[in-house]
Amino acid sequence: MQKIIAQIAQEIRVRPNQVETAVALLDGGATVPFIARYRKEATDGLDDIQLRELEARLSYLRELRDRKLAVVKSIEEQGKMTPALLAAIDATATKQELEDLYLPFKPKRRTKGMIAREAGLEPLAERLFANPALVPADEAQAFVLAEKTEAGDDFTTVQAVLDGVRDLLSERWAEDPVLVQDLREWLWKEGLLQSTLMTGKDETNPDVAKFRDYFAYDEPIGRVPSHRALAVFRGRALDMLDAKLVLPEPPVAVPAAAVAGAAKTRAAPVVTLAEGRLALKLGWSHQGRAGDDLIRKCVAWTWKVKLSLSTERDLFARLREDAETVAIKVFADNLRDLLLAAPAGPRVVMGLDPGIRTGVKVAVVDATGKLVETSTVFPHEPRKDWDGSLHTLGALCMRHGVNLIAIGNGTASRETDKLAADLIKLMAKAGTGSASAAGGDAPAIDKVVVSEAGASVYSASEFASQEMPDVDVSLRGAASIARRLQDPLAELVKIDPKSIGVGQYQHDVNQSALAKSLETVVEDCVNAVGVDLNTASVPLLSRVSGLSGTVAKAVVRWREAHGAFKSRQDLLQVTGLGAKTFEQSAGFLRIRGGSNPLDMTGVHPETYPVVEQIIAKTGKPVAELMGRADMLKTLAPALFANAQFGVITVKDILTELEKPGRDPRPDFKVARFNDGVEDIKDLKEGMVLEGTVSNVAAFGAFIDLGVHQDGLVHVSQLAHKFVNDAREVVKTGDIVKVQVVEVDVARKRIALTMKIGAAPARAAGDRSGDNRYQGPARGERQVGSRRDEGGSAPSAMASAFAKLKR
CATH class of the missing domain: 3.30.420.140 (YqgF/RNase H-like domain)
Structure with missing residues (x-):
């Protein structure tokens, strides 16, 4: 466990004792909102973002640890464990690396390589690879069997023996973790994701036409953006697109005469760059020796039969995982912005x-x-x-x-x-x-x-x-x-977050991971704002730190039976709500007009004695203290700190008293749609309109203009400066002014810009606002003119992908 703590501390750049304390609190049943808000003293100020990352990494590393124990046990039972292998397993940092190490030892069906090894061909294979000058046919004579084995395996000819050598060597190389990991990383950097229209599909069909940007598409796989990767994978899943991993260069055509004369010309007839990479890592090159042709065939067999499909599968899985991670983050960020949107408040x-x-x-x-x-x-x-x-x-x-x-x-x-x-x-x-x-x-x-x-x-x-x-x-x-x-927050918590419709390819990602991410967002938002204990619904209460759905129902039943809660202490009368649950939840629950004014603030009941010290020091009752920033700012937090609650906690208490029950959400504003603009056909190039940001993706922001189709402001059109991610400039719910760049009525696409007017003056030498080029990253090949359209997104908003101008 100490190793896991040290690794997490290094990854999130904090001290090990901070991680150790946070892990102990999490294991003890504390929630992230509670730890971030009321246990800053213990964790020395870890915030909710750090704690969420810590929580995720803790789960992953514990799963990795458990898998390591299972792998070690399996290999030991086979009697094949060595000190070097044990050390290698212990040093693995990812599940993929662990599985690469375990592959040669994983129980599997009887393979051709195993059959060759059982027939005693391993010494021959090692000798031929170690000394390619040997003549394979001559060396193989000694290993030819007079008859088939008891299992029916046939090694009665020289060719059969040499085929066995090929199977044995190719299987060994394909299960070499160092070799496979090197090839995988090389292809991640140099390989291409390629997609084409599936044979027999009618590209005029509307369902097929959605993927037209991917009918002839390729891009370095390691640099494919999330939305394009998910679009390709969706097209493949719907049998609209063929997708494959393409090597950096096409196969090299080698004339048969050149291969036959390799001994004289010292040519190196490697068919593909992947085979060349394998040969390089094996330390072998074709030098026209007697055994080089056999080794070349073994290398080619390793790539074509053993590794090409599995490597493509691994890299596609990695691309999908990375793309899903980004898509889930986009959904989570948009959901957070939507939940924390400005409330209109108590209006009819x-x-x-x-x-x-x-x-x-x-x-x-x-x-x-x-x-x-x-x-x-x-x-x-x-x-x-x-x-x-x-x-x-x-x-x-x-x-x-x-x-x-x-x-x-x-x-x-x-x-x-x-x-x-x-x-x-x-x-x-x-x-x-x-x-x-x-x-x-x-x-x-x-x-x-x-x-x-x-x-x-x-x-x-x-x-x-x-x-x-x-x-x-x-x-x-x-x-x-x-x-x-x-109150957007109070109402939207009643709905499954996945149904709110602010996601990017939300139906194509891992649903379990998506649900978990969105649940944490809802939990963080609810607890950041706080909940009125006497008006909150069951769905809203169930999102409060420490309150389960069952306890939330019990709270509402108590409220209906006994009337409004007069103080937070009344919570302890609710059936099923014990001291631990009270500790986790009380600080996030608000009681307006109750017996204790502190119950409407974010001050936790456990720290009320600290407030009593402040009252004694100032001589003012709590009601007169609340909101008096001029008075509270003159107090030194150290005067009220003690062994249980230090300076950090006291500072938080004073801040809360300055603005009791403050709402972190912005003020409510209303967007004004232009009169006479009711349909996409009413839009004209050059029009300046006001709209609401309905969805944000890494490549741009979707704007609701009130014409049934959202327009897209591409990331390059958000500001007079370089913008890497659209959320740097806008978030869901923002009211913005945009100008119409292009309207495609047939495809229902609207291109917009927020770069209205002249760019601001720039100081000499300042390149921060240089936005002359915001297309693909350096080295990325431009394919087509609309690289960010890819497929139709599942939500109503994302169906309005605008036509992009590059």
């Missing part, structure tokens, strides 16, 4: 779930998120009841004091957005804005188009039926859309 919201034939579903929720009324209007085809719809919606606004309208971004979204605009004008013309339910004027109404991804999943869920048992499934979706504006 009308949710509109657009539809044409089935009508627009309407749901009004009050400032607490409670559903107060539903309706369905039919402003579009076939009824076209525009005026009647406005009347119904206007009545709802007047009755409930609606001051914000949330419009789903699905079918008929733009038309419904126009309906909302007419409604706002109508209410303004009435001269009252929106009268509240109690009478009087209310603020003017705003409208916002929001992503409805996952709303249908929520509507049909068991939890939705419990929340709104007497409400039609279609109307539940409208309520969810409305609540997403009030």
